[in-house]
Amino acid sequence: MSNAVKSTVSAAVMASAVAAAVAGVNLGTVSEAHAAKEKCFGVSLAGQNDCAAGPGTTCQGTSTVDYQGNAWKYVEAGTCETMSVGDNKSGSLTALTRDVPA
Structure with missing residues (x-):
């Protein structure tokens, strides 16, 4: 060579x-x-969730209601439950039953 x-x-x-x-x-x-992120339910605006928006939806961007309880968004770890979305509502580390479309 x-x-x-x-x-x-x-x-x-x-x-x-x-x-x-x-x-x-x-x-x-x-x-x-x-x-460094965690899934936070009930804090995303309609169509801006990262995934999981309940039955009949596929994934990212499929939530239809602001702050939909069964849709999540990635947020900085440790901040989810301190996020306030108004009307005495806050983020949750588990799916919520509030603001879920019929």
């Missing part, structure tokens, strides 16, 4: 190793960011 070919192969191997290392760092960051 000539020196030029060895140099090209070495560069390709090095580039692959760097790419793999960067990808690993990004995966860790995503996991850490997700771990």
